[in-house]
Amino acid sequence: xxxxxxxxxxxxxxxLGGINGCKIxxxxxxxxxxxxxxxxxxxxxxxxxxxxTSWTKLFRDTVLQNMIRQxxxxxxDLRIAISRVNQAMAQFKSARADLYPSVSAQGAAAYNNVxxxxxxxxxxxxxxxxxxxxxxxxxxxxxxLRRAKESARAQLLSQEAYxxxxxxxxxxxxxxxxYSLLEYRDELRITRENVRIREEAxxxxxxxxxxxxxxxxxxxxxxxxxxxxxxxxxxxxxxxGIQENxxxxxxxxxxxxxxxxxxxxxQVDSNILPKTGIxxxxxxxxxxxxxxxxxxxxxxxxxxxxxxxxMPTLTINASAGYxxxxxxxxxxxxxxxxxxxxxxxxxxxxxxxSQAYHEEILATYQKAIYTAIGEVSDGMLSVDKMKQMVNExxxxxxxxxxxxxxxxQLYNAGxxxxxxxxxxxxxxxxxxxxxxxxxxxxxxxxxxxxxxLGGGWK
Numbered sequence: 001x002x003x004x005x006x007x008x009x010x011x012x013x014x015x016l017g018g019i020n021g022c023k024i025x026x027x028x029x030x031x032x033x034x035x036x037x038x039x040x041x042x043x044x045x046x047x048x049x050x051x052x053t054s055w056t057k058l059f060r061d062t063v064l065q066n067m068i069r070q071x072x073x074x075x076x077d078l079r080i081a082i083s084r085v086n087q088a089m090a091q092f093k094s095a096r097a098d099l100y101p102s103v104s105a106q107g108a109a110a111y112n113n114v115x116x117x118x119x120x121x122x123x124x125x126x127x128x129x130x131x132x133x134x135x136x137x138x139x140x141x142x143x144x145l146r147r148a149k150e151s152a153r154a155q156l157l158s159q160e161a162y163x164x165x166x167x168x169x170x171x172x173x174x175x176x177x178x179y180s181l182l183e184y185r186d187e188l189r190i191t192r193e194n195v196r197i198r199e200e201a202x203x204x205x206x207x208x209x210x211x212x213x214x215x216x217x218x219x220x221x222x223x224x225x226x227x228x229x230x231x232x233x234x235x236x237x238x239x240x241g242i243q244e245n246x247x248x249x250x251x252x253x254x255x256x257x258x259x260x261x262x263x264x265x266x267q268v269d270s271n272i273l274p275k276t277g278i279x280x281x282x283x284x285x286x287x288x289x290x291x292x293x294x295x296x297x298x299x300x301x302x303x304x305x306x307x308x309x310x311m312p313t314l315t316i317n318a319s320a321g322y323x324x325x326x327x328x329x330x331x332x333x334x335x336x337x338x339x340x341x342x343x344x345x346x347x348x349x350x351x352x353x354s355q356a357y358h359e360e361i362l363a364t365y366q367k368a369i370y371t372a373i374g375e376v377s378d379g380m381l382s383v384d385k386m387k388q389m390v391n392e393x394x395x396x397x398x399x400x401x402x403x404x405x406x407x408x409q410l411y412n413a414g415x416x417x418x419x420x421x422x423x424x425x426x427x428x429x430x431x432x433x434x435x436x437x438x439x440x441x442x443x444x445x446x447x448x449x450x451x452x453l454g455g456g457w458k
Contacts, residue, residue: 059267161287
């Protein structure tokens, strides 16, 4: 007969095995992704200062800052991301709870009225109060439950990183939307100014026609130019309204007007922009890559869960209680071992599915890394080249203004046709619009680089 001492030692061994035993399945190891020391178009490595810059310092416009603060409080996508984090937290706690015994209690009260045996007469009445506490525990001998906990924890970390990615994406979207609104309004200002210039020109040629120094063709040409530019105004007003509504949605608000602050090129402090390359190790700070890696961790742990499903399961069920009907203290303990034997390959197919899913997530993670590096490289290139484009566009704008002024002087002096004036007007209008768009693209490239570097969320 086995003594109580050996029974206690056996239970202790099972307890330790269930808590600290081996974990079946592969342990996670970060994939070896070879990255260059610096990005394309960079001469040397730079510090992390740009990515570590707070958005309140990068975006100097207080109107934009207030918009971002409102978006952080009320944006629908960010609220959805926060809810997903809460769901993942609950799932992690549930998986963690599976490692420990489940304890429950039950009680019953009964009244009995039993007829005496045939040898007797009458009935026997008695009451019974019965209460027990029950324990059920699956011992995690193979680490299946710990792998499930590991997977749930990775999902939680992935959702937290997704929330951070949504946070910086929101900041970027609000800033880019705001800059687009500024550009549309700048185009509207330029267009209205060109309408004023053409109205003055139209009035001038009408007066000359009356005086007999200009033909009706010149007047018709001036009127057509005026009408052409005027048609741009309602289109721009429409674009402004749509852009305002889009920004309001990002802020978690209903459609309406948006107030703006500083001019386009005064929006960002150019002194904090990166002047040189940025090391590839900076990529690990991007929340979307952190989320992708945690998905890989979770998929790796699920392989262990699938392997554990193929192994025997050991459970302990115990109860202890008290009965007032003579028995007094009562108790029982049962251990059960269940091993899968034949299930038509279902468990093995589930393992192969988990392994294939891991390979899919691995490829997704590696692709995300290279995509991120490309985005940073594109961002560095865009910031540099868009700055050059703005400078060249300003030169073009100055030349177009000079050509327009000279064409008016020559026309009034009789040395140029009105067609020369019209061409100069068109060139100046296009140059002013293109300069405004180039300034927008320059600002957008700064925001895109900031987003690509994972800046703004720490």
